[in-house]
Amino acid sequence: xxxxxxxxxxxxxxxxxxxxxxxxxxxxxxxxxxxxxxxxxxxxxxxxxxxxxxxxxxxxxxxxxxxxxxxxxxxxxxxxxxxxxxxxxxxxxxxxxxxxxxxxxxxxxxxxxxxxxxxxxxxxxxxxxxxxxxxxxxxxxxxxxxxxxxxxxxxxxxxxxxxxxxxxxxxxxxxxxxxxxxxxxxxxxxxxxxxxxxxxxxxxxxxxxxxxxxxxxxxxxxxxxxxxxxxxxxxxxxxxxxxxxxxxxxxxxxxxxxxxxxxxxxxxxxxxxxxxxxxxxxxxxxxxxxxxxxxxxxxxxxxxxxxxxxxxxxxxxxxxxxxxxxxxxxxxxxxxxxxxxxxxxxxxxxxxxxxxxxxxxxxxxxxxxxxxxxxxxxxxxxxxxxxxxxxxxxxxxxxxxxxxxxxxxxxxxxxxx
Amino acid sequence: xxxxxxxxxxxxxxxxxxxxxxxxxxxxxxxxxxxxxxxxxxxxxxxxxxxxxxxxxxxxxxxxxxxxxxxxxxxxxxxxxxxxxxxxxxxxxxxxxxxxxxxxxxxxxxxxxxxxxxxxxxxxxxxxxxxxxxxxxxxxxxxxxxxxxxxxxxxxxxxxxxxxxxxxxxxxxxxxxxxxxxxxxxxxxxxxxxxxxxxxxxxxxxxxxxxxxxxxxxxxxxxxxxxxxxxxxxxxxxxxxxxxxxxxxxxxxxxxxxxxxxxxxxxxxxxxxxxxxxxxxxxxxxxxxxxxxxxxxxxxxxxxxxxxxxxxxxxxxxxxxxxxxxxxxxxxxxxxxxxxxxxxxxxxxxxxxxxxxxxxxxxxxxxxxxxxxxxxxxxxxxxxxxxxxxxxxxxxxxxxxxxxxxxxxxxxxxxxx
Numbered sequence: 165x166x167x168x169x170x171x172x173x174x175x176x177x178x179x180x181x182x183x184x185x186x187x188x189x190x191x192x193x194x195x196x197x198x199x200x201x202x203x204x205x206x207x208x209x210x211x212x213x214x215x216x217x218x219x220x221x222x223x224x225x226x227x228x229x230x231x232x233x234x235x236x237x238x239x240x241x242x243x244x245x246x247x248x249x250x251x252x253x254x255x256x257x258x259x260x261x262x263x264x265x266x267x268x269x270x271x272x273x274x275x276x277x278x279x280x281x282x283x284x285x286x287x288x289x290x291x292x293x294x295x296x297x298x299x300x301x302x303x304x305x306x307x308x309x310x311x312x313x314x315x316x317x318x319x320x321x322x323x324x325x326x327x328x329x330x331x332x333x334x335x336x337x338x339x340x341x342x343x344x345x346x347x348x349x350x351x352x353x354x355x356x357x358x359x360x361x362x363x364x365x366x367x368x369x370x371x372x373x374x375x376x377x378x379x380x381x382x383x384x385x386x387x388x389x390x391x392x393x394x395x396x397x398x399x400x401x402x403x404x405x406x407x408x409x410x411x412x413x414x415x416x417x418x419x420x421x422x423x424x425x426x427x428x429x430x431x432x433x434x435x436x437x438x439x440x441x442x443x444x445x446x447x448x449x450x451x452x453x454x455x456x457x458x459x460x461x462x463x464x465x466x467x468x469x470x471x472x473x474x475x476x477x478x479x480x481x482x483x484x485x486x487x488x489x490x491x492x493x494x495x496x497x498x499x500x501x502x503x504x505x506x507x508x509x510x511x512x513x514x515x516x517x518x519x520x521x522x523x524x525x526x527x528x529x530x531x532x533x534x535x536x537x538x539x540x541x542x543x544x545x546x547x548x549x550x551x552x553x554x555x556x557x558x559x560x561x562x563x564x565x566x567x568x569x570x571x572x573x574x575x576x577x578x579x580x581x
Numbered sequence: 582x583x584x585x586x587x588x589x590x591x592x593x594x595x596x597x598x599x600x601x602x603x604x605x606x607x608x609x610x611x612x613x614x615x616x617x618x619x620x621x622x623x624x625x626x627x628x629x630x631x632x633x634x635x636x637x638x639x640x641x642x643x644x645x646x647x648x649x650x651x652x653x654x655x656x657x658x659x660x661x662x663x664x665x666x667x668x669x670x671x672x673x674x675x676x677x678x679x680x681x682x683x684x685x686x687x688x689x690x691x692x693x694x695x696x697x698x699x700x701x702x703x704x705x706x707x708x709x710x711x712x713x714x715x716x717x718x719x720x721x722x723x724x725x726x727x728x729x730x731x732x733x734x735x736x737x738x739x740x741x742x743x744x745x746x747x748x749x750x751x752x753x754x755x756x757x758x759x760x761x762x763x764x765x766x767x768x769x770x771x772x773x774x775x776x777x778x779x780x781x782x783x784x785x786x787x788x789x790x791x792x793x794x795x796x797x798x799x800x801x802x803x804x805x806x807x808x809x810x811x812x813x814x815x816x817x818x819x820x821x822x823x824x825x826x827x828x829x830x831x832x833x834x835x836x837x838x839x840x841x842x843x844x845x846x847x848x849x850x851x852x853x854x855x856x857x858x859x860x861x862x863x864x865x866x867x868x869x870x871x872x873x874x875x876x877x878x879x880x881x882x883x884x885x886x887x888x889x890x891x892x893x894x895x896x897x898x899x900x901x902x903x904x905x906x907x908x909x910x911x912x913x914x915x916x917x918x919x920x921x922x923x924x925x926x927x928x929x930x931x932x933x934x935x936x937x938x939x940x941x942x943x944x945x946x947x948x949x950x951x952x953x954x955x956x957x958x959x960x961x962x963x964x965x966x967x968x969x970x971x972x973x974x975x976x977x978x979x980x981x982x983x984x985x986x987x988x989x990x991x992x993x994x995x996x997x998x
Contacts, residue, residue: 180754180755180758208760209759209760212760236754237751237754237755238751238754238755238757238758239758242758242759242760243758243759244759244760245759326984326985329985330888330985330986331882331886333985333986333988334654334655334881334882334885334886334887334888334986335881335882335885337597337653337654337655337885337988338597338654338655338881338884338885339881340655341597341655341656341659341660342626342659342660342661342662343625343626343629343659343661366983366985367985370982370983370985371990372988458880458881460878460880460881460882461877461878463875463877464751464752464755464756464765464875464877465748465751465752465877465882467755468751468752468754468755469748469751470751471747471751471889472888472889474984476984553983553984556983556984556985557983557984558984559978559981559984561976564976565787566783566787566970566973566974567743567891567893567970567973567974567975567976568743568746568747568750568783568784568787568973569747569750569751571750571754571789573788
């Protein structure tokens with residue numbers, strides 16, 4: 165294998181997670197410590213920072229502050245939702261990226277994100293191959309949605325799932341405190357894949373979670389839903405429902421749109437959802453006018469509650485970033501780091517790293533297998549819980565100041581200025 | 582002091598907190614271990630459990646499970662929002678309570694709650710005195726609102742404040758991740774007192790919190806608010822707002838009602854608020870049509886997120902319950918346990934216990950001093966932060982199972998059945 169010496173860029177893209185910076189730290193720390201990598205640049209707001217020539221010199225950062233990235237949520241370098249065009253239609257952006265790569269002698273490009281980011285990463289990788297510019301391009305996965313193809317699970321998912329399951333357990337305690345009936349609906353992120361909403365099933369498995377869980381993998385029938393709620397309400401007086409934001413009817417129409425017909429669309433063409441919990445609560449109030457209801461949207465916190473991260477997830481996220489650099493230095497390119505699960509002789513979960521072609525990961529969504537969802541489509545089966553629980557293990561012990569998180573404070577010294 | 586031998590009742594009432602069970606455990610454990618107390622009963626759903634003769638025999642519980650109450654959120658014995666009538670108008674309930682006290686030889690009554698609960702506790706105390714039934718009655722404070730009179734701060738507040746400040750710090754990281762403008766509004770509990778919303782100022786003090794914080798202690802001017810938001814939006818593109826649910830205009834009209842005129846009223850005559858964040862976000866969208874907005878209601882989680890409790894709060898909550906029993910056994914009655922703050926020679930915060938007349942605590946609300954709020958009424962001053970920070974100290978290490986909370990599982994053996 166030919167040794168490749170040059171600088172590296174790390175960019176973060178898409179919706180943030182509690183541990184995306186643990187992956188970034190895995191890349192940055194490993195790259196700073198590797199003699200083949202002469203400079204490590206953090207792209208401001210993902211690929212936008214490359215296009216705009218705003219690159220932070222990570223060598224200027226204090227080592228302690230960098231280490232705090234392990235427990236600092238959201239993308240510390242900034243994120244974007246910028247979709248690169250097909251280079252055969254318009255290669256303006258690609259020419260600009262090449263120009264910046266040449267300007268900074270970039271020979272390593274690490275992109276930390278989900279499906280759309282792997283698409284960006286893949287397009288850049290293929291373009292650099294086509295124009296013959298030697299640069300090793302590696303995807304570092306992240307998404308709370310857990311919908312990336314080619315990996316057993318995705319960095320960021322476990323921490324979000326731990327937050328969702330923990331919060332559901334706490335809400336369960338609270339929502340049952342009075343001697344009066346109560347219907348509570350919790351709305352969880354997930355447009356097309358229900359992995360995260362499914363994590364509420366861990367709370368149910370431990371005896372204090374939702375009675376009903378609906379994922380976008382099955383069609384949502386409003387009448388059946390109201391019948392489910394009414395039945396439980398009559399049986400126990402307490403009903404706890406968890407739903408993915410992306411649940412839809414048999415025609416594919418989003419249930420969130422039953423309430424608000426005109427949701428906004430972002431630059432990837434995804435509808436900006438929201439208000440589903442309120443929509444369902446309104447439906448329940450129409451059916452059961454006297455019952456007290458509560459709609460709870462976990463909102464941004466499910467993807468940024470680093471205080472409740474899974475230590476397993478932090479460790480794996482760091483390892484993914486580290487492996488991306490080590491593999492690239494060893495000659496690998498055009499791959500995404502992925503996870504494969506195994507169990508040791510004692511039956512303990514083991515996470516093994518592997519590499520997957522970027523082409524395979526880009527834009528392919530992995531959904532919850534139908535057989536892990538119950539026949540009625542209102543709950544999860546035991547194999548899903550068995551899949552999930554090992555990922556939640558381990559409590560983080562982040563640095564604190566006055567009993568509050570001490571997040572990384574980066575200097576963000578812009579290179580070449 | 583005459584030794585008083587008999588059984589004890591502990592009841593929990595009002596909205597739950599993350600640590601109300603730590604106080605209950607302080608009462609239960611201390612009472613079970615005290616030879617003067619022959620039986621310890623937990624009233625199911627507060628005073629309703631006394632009226633309905635549903636008392637759990639706490640001596641039947643497993644000691645380990647009881648110890649888990651330290652980190653189990655929400656009222657484990659169940660809560661109620663039941664208001665006792667004026668005994669001069671209707672003494673039916675009081676006669677029934679006396680009957681139950683006599684039936685179980687109850688000589689100690691501990692009531693764990695906020696303003697309304699101290700009112701209940703005070704009325705029972707005075708009634709028992711009037712009819713000459715010897716029973717020592719003690720209030721054990723709790724409220725996330727921190728609005729109880731006669732105490733420096735209130736068990737439950739610090740943990741809720743820690744959750745609010747931590748969540749605001751995390752939301753701050755997330756809401757600034759993209760290179761596009763964003764206005765984020767976080768709605769925090771607090772009808773008449775803004776202590777809890779004020780706790781977001783700790784996040785601001787640490788460099789990642791709301792730009793604007795509005796409490797119900799000052800009148801909210803919609804035009805001034807929109808001008809504040811617009812100014813910051815034009816300066817930085819990112820605006821982070823925290824509001825108490827109870828903010829109101831100069832006429833006393835709730836801002837939440839600008840959006841929804843017909844909020845429900847609970848049995849204490851309090852309006853059930855909600856949707857304030859959405860109402861403010863709508864106003865902002867009208868003023869700044871192109872900006873991306875996010876309304877976040879912290880909802881039930883701020884009062885039940887035991888995973889993010891303050892260890893200081895857990896310790897003090899337990900101590901308050903313990904002191905209630907110890908004082909009662911030593912002859913004290915008709916008091917609420919309260920906290921007084923001092924600082925040691927090194928300037929470290931010290932919490933001292935004291936006793937306050939129940940009559941003084943019942944139904945008196947303590948608000949944030951005007952001088953701790955800035956002149957513009959859109960932020961907190963340093964003395965408030967100095968008051969708050971010592972209370973947030975210490976990370977809880979609750980029992981876990983599969984990386985998720987292991988809450989107390991009580992048998993709840995009903996006495997006399």
